[in-house]
Amino acid sequence: MKDHILAVVLAGGKGSRLEPLTRDRAKPAVPFGGGYRIIDFTLSNCLNSNIRQMLLLTQYKAISLDRHIAMGWNRYFCREMGEFVDVVPPQQRIAENWYQGTADAVYQNIYSIEKEQPDHVVILAGDHIYKMNYRKMIDAHIESRADLTIGVIPVPRERAKRQFGVMEIDGDQRVVGFEEKPENPKTIPGNDNLCMASMGIYVFKSQFLFEQLCRDATRRGSRHDFGCDIIPSVIDSHRIYAFPFMDENRKTEAYWRDVGTLDAYYDANMDLVGVDPLLNLYDEDWPISTYHPNYPPAKFVFNEECRTGHAIDSIVCPGSIFSGGEARHSIIGNLVRINSYASIEDSIIFSRVNIGRNVKIRRAIIDKGVSIPSGMEIGFDHDLDRSRGFTVTENGVTVIAKNERRHFITGDIVRENYSIRENEILVEV
Numbered sequence: 152m153k154d155h156i157l158a159v160v161l162a163g164g165k166g167s168r169l170e171p172l173t174r175d176r177a178k179p180a181v182p183f184g185g186g187y188r189i190i191d192f193t194l195s196n197c198l199n200s201n202i203r204q205m206l207l208l209t210q211y212k213a214i215s216l217d218r219h220i221a222m223g224w225n226r227y228f229c230r231e232m233g234e235f236v237d238v239v240p241p242q243q244r245i246a247e248n249w250y251q252g253t254a255d256a257v258y259q260n261i262y263s264i265e266k267e268q269p270d271h272v273v274i275l276a277g278d279h280i281y282k283m284n285y286r287k288m289i290d291a292h293i294e295s296r297a298d299l300t301i302g303v304i305p306v307p308r309e310r311a312k313r314q315f316g317v318m319e320i321d322g323d324q325r326v327v328g329f330e331e332k333p334e335n336p337k338t339i340p341g342n343d344n345l346c347m348a349s350m351g352i353y354v355f356k357s358q359f360l361f362e363q364l365c366r367d368a369t370r371r372g373s374r375h376d377f378g379c380d381i382i383p384s385v386i387d388s389h390r391i392y393a394f395p396f397m398d399e400n401r402k403t404e405a406y407w408r409d410v411g412t413l414d415a416y417y418d419a420n421m422d423l424v425g426v427d428p429l430l431n432l433y434d435e436d437w438p439i440s441t442y443h444p445n446y447p448p449a450k451f452v453f454n455e456e457c458r459t460g461h462a463i464d465s466i467v468c469p470g471s472i473f474s475g476g477e478a479r480h481s482i483i484g485n486l487v488r489i490n491s492y493a494s495i496e497d498s499i500i501f502s503r504v505n506i507g508r509n510v511k512i513r514r515a516i517i518d519k520g521v522s523i524p525s526g527m528e529i530g531f532d533h534d535l536d537r538s539r540g541f542t543v544t545e546n547g548v549t550v551i552a553k554n555e556r557r558h559f560i561t562g563d564i565v566r567e568n569y570s571i572r573e574n575e576i577l578v579e580v
Contacts, residue, residue: 156289157269157357158202160193161256162277163210163241168412171542171552172518177209179277180216181416182501182519184423184432185468185482188219189410190277191441194236198227199399199437200285202273203234206263208256210241210249223442239263252376253351258364269357274377276351280419280430281407282399282437283352292354297392299359299385301326302352304396304407305345311336315348316378318393326391331378349378350396350407359389399437406430414546417516420499424464424480446470446485458491468502476506490525498530501553518553 166178173181179190190207197205209216217238228234239260241249250256257264257274264272271292273285283302292300303318311317317336319328329349330336336346363381367373373380385391398405406429410416422428432439446469451460453475460473467478468485475491484502489495493510500506501518507525515530523529529536530549537543542550 154270154289154293155268156202156204156271156273157264157267158197158205158273158275158285159257159260159264160190160197160205160207160275160277161253162190162207162216163213163250163256164278165211166278166411169410169416171550172413172416172516173212174552175212176215177212178411180213180219181410182484183280183410183416184420185466185484186443187439187441188216189280190216190219191439192280192282193275193277194224195437195439196281196283196285196399197275198440200283202285203228203232204267204269205236206260207236207238207277208250208260209238210256213238213240219442224440227440237263252374252379254364254367254377254381255375257360258368258375261361261364264357265361272355272357272360274353274355278411279351279407279409281396282434283396284399285352285354287397288352288394289354291394292392295324295392296390297354298356298389299382300354300392300394301382302350302396303347303393304350304405305339306348308336308338308344308346311346311348315346316351316382317346317348320347320393324393324395326382326386326393329378329382329386331376331383347393349382351378353377354394400429400431401434402429402431404429413516413542413544413548413550417499417544417546417548420482421480421497424466424482426464444469444485449473449483453491460489476510484519514547515549515551517551520553521551 162177162179164178166173169178169181181189183189220236220238224236228236250259288300288302306315313332316329316331317333318326319337321327339345339347367375367380396405396407400406408419410419423430448469449467449471451473453460458475460475462478464480465478466482468483470486471483472488476489476493478495481495481498483500486503487500489506490508492508493506495512498512498515503520504517505522507523509526510523511528513530533543536549
């Protein structure tokens with residue numbers, strides 16, 4: 152394409168509904184599927200769509216995200232050829248405020264965007280899981296001579312309530328109505344169960360974008376948000392079109408997930424260990440790129456009665472050692488050690504977790520660096536889990552955060568070949 156395209160990725164949200172996983176990291180930096188981060192899916196879509204100029208706008212708790220981009224993503228781009236993925240923290244060049252909304256985040260970086268002189272700007276969220284060729288959307292945007300094109304996907308009406316921007320579209324795919332997170336969303340004509348929802352993916356003519364951002368910045372009472380303010384204000388006066396989601400995942404059901412809650416995050420991960428998961432991570436035609444550290448292969452040792460290192464229906468990442476312990480229907484991150492007689496089921500274990508002997512874990516998410524003392528049971532008694540200070544979700548998933556020290560009675564502790572203190576979980580800082 153001759154048109155100059157710049158992608159702006161919004162990666163600065165707090166992700167408060169994912170607490171405690173976002174207590175020390177931005178939501179886009181949360182691990183997903185064992186070896187990935189959430190941000191990898193949006194960036195891989197850009198890479199696979201041959202969009203090689205990206206600004207990544209960060210804000211809260213961005214150091215791990217910044218490190219991930221520096222170590223894993225800069226190698227895909229050649230600065231001498233004009234390619235880049237630049238992490239842009241809040242610079243307060245325009246105002247002395249944090250970003251007030253999605254539109255304000257872009258507006259406060261308008262100088263960085265103008266400097267690249269793009270013809271069109273693609274604005275993306277950095278916290279969704281999906282596969283999409285943005286070039287197809289850009290082509291449709293240019294062909295229709297649109298000022299703004301919005302990526303859309305049908306969602307159930309009950310799910311759309313207070314969750315999505317919902318739009319009305321005519322037969323030419325032109326947007327004729329828009330409501331941000333309505334209480335009573337309008338449905339698709341002929342189908343009272345589905346609404347046409349915004350995916351938070353926008354393609355703007357650059358000059359049109361600059362004009363609207365500057366105009367919105369001076370508007371009193373504006374929330375400075377694309378869905379709440381920018382889009383409703385231009386529907387009647389400009390060419391606003393919808394682009395139906397075209398899934399590169401190539402399954403019978405279109406795959407797009409907002410893993411914004413702990414239960415949604417857990418369910419999306421657990422889908423990956425199925426025989427035929429909805430999200431295909433093994434598609435060589437649409438690879439998901441990430442940072443791959445130089446870790447040794449996973450290892451499984453001991454084959455004795457009641458003491459066998461093995462994993463069934465699970466994802467196991469490099470560097471992990473199953474030293475006589477087992478995992479079933481679980482995701483095991485990098486450099487995890489599972490010691491003898493330990494059992495993990497239906498759980499997500501982040502990197503550098505140490506599971507002591509005779510530990511039993513069920514339906515849990517254990518964050519990076521936690522060391523579980525021998526003999527503990529997690530996920531079996533939710534009242535006990537809460538009394539230890541752990542988070543238990545509405546659907547009964549126990550979550551243990553990193554960077555914390557919890558005290559509780561564990562009974563007799565069988566000592567391992569690693570250092571622990573009695574009656575404590577030790578967490579790597």
